[in-house]
Amino acid sequence: MHGKEQVIAPILQQELGIQVTVPTAFDTDYFGTFTGEIERAGTQIEAARFKAQRGLERMNESLGLASEGSFGPHPSSGFIASNLEIVLLLDTRHDLEVFGMALSTNTNHSHRVVRNLKEAKDFAVQVGFPQHGLIVSADPKSSNQGLLFKGIVSEVALNEAIQTVLAQSSTAFLQTDMRAMYNPTRMKVIAEATQNLAAKLRSYCPNCGWPGFEIAKRKIGLPCEWCMSPTELVLAEVYECKKCKHQIEKKHPDGKEFADPGRCMYCNP
Template structure:
């Protein structure tokens, strides 16, 4: 049995309220032959919001899994997909933000949990404190408005609490939101930021599509022993030798593949297709 036969003609639920089905569904339906539906009135905000009203439940993977499990619970189906994104400063490159997208695939019939991932610096994630409409226009132009949505938030002078205006995708709405916020702000300053919900952020939506393709790559990779989908790298081992002095470097020497179902393991040497590291990447030749 090939991996497509496990999913062909089955119904899968996609746990989203932000139109992620636009990029996820076509890829999975075409490759796996399944039919994807979105549960009506499914509220993913309860698992966390980018605008900070609700803190994310657990880690990124845990939040995605909770969404998928909830979709299974309310529909009674056995196959679910959910995604979750995060934005943070790049771990190696200063002053650059990164976007990590994961797409989780749960199959209760075959006891599968497979996760696709995309890590990218292609993001317009940004925030600024502004004092007037001109500064709002400059920020909006920089982040790709109106194709990309905006959020305005501020501390309301009378309510003494944060007020948030989301999903701004028209110039008239931007003007109205900024003027309202400035008139009611406690200190004459307001916050403007990118709306990172998928339906208001085509750049992020593109990264979700890439994570979905990575998920498909993992589903199509099957264990050599039991043929279960999801045969993937579970460990990377450093030590690729320097071409000049032969001392081990921090580059990957080999990787370990392991099946989640039967635990079969396999090593692969030189996974990047090179047997020696450039001396420039050696701590002994280039300290």
């Protein structure tokens, strides 16, 4: 419903020869909306898997594809907004599930309470309007609920929405519309996640040749350069085959054999 196939389909066609078709009359908003009218069930991966499964039920195919995004504080530096995108592929014939991921701090995800048109326009400029869409509604804290204008991409529509809401209450609530077709910045992150999916599918098990040979866990304990004590940094990445469970341990994934003493709990407590 949100035009994500525009970025996903060309990449999968080129990288893997997969032809993507979108099921008709498939209401993906049923699985959750960003504006909270419908809550998403489960984790992001579970939501993507569920969508891929429901899509497959409607089409006589064995490869299902779905994407799911989320927005929030960056996991390691909590003050920066970030966007996590997942593109998941289900192969029912081979009982294979692989998902690509992309985490980006390049997002306009934001909201603001405004009192007049001028404040609304200032916010709009900051978040890349009109290339990026906006949502206008009544202030969530006000008693005046019910008004909701989504997918605003023109000055005229923005004026109208703001004036309608402000006619009923003293403030209006503006937020960025994060649905992919209204958000080219998000589209780029979805493209990155798709590239990641293609790369994982092209990573084959050295033992049995099964696709999707990827990192299953990370071992911490990279030794400190001064005292050789294990640190919290990654020492090795363990790849595992989804089919035969063959494992390969790749040491020093960041190309460093030792950790900076600044990251050591003994040398830099």
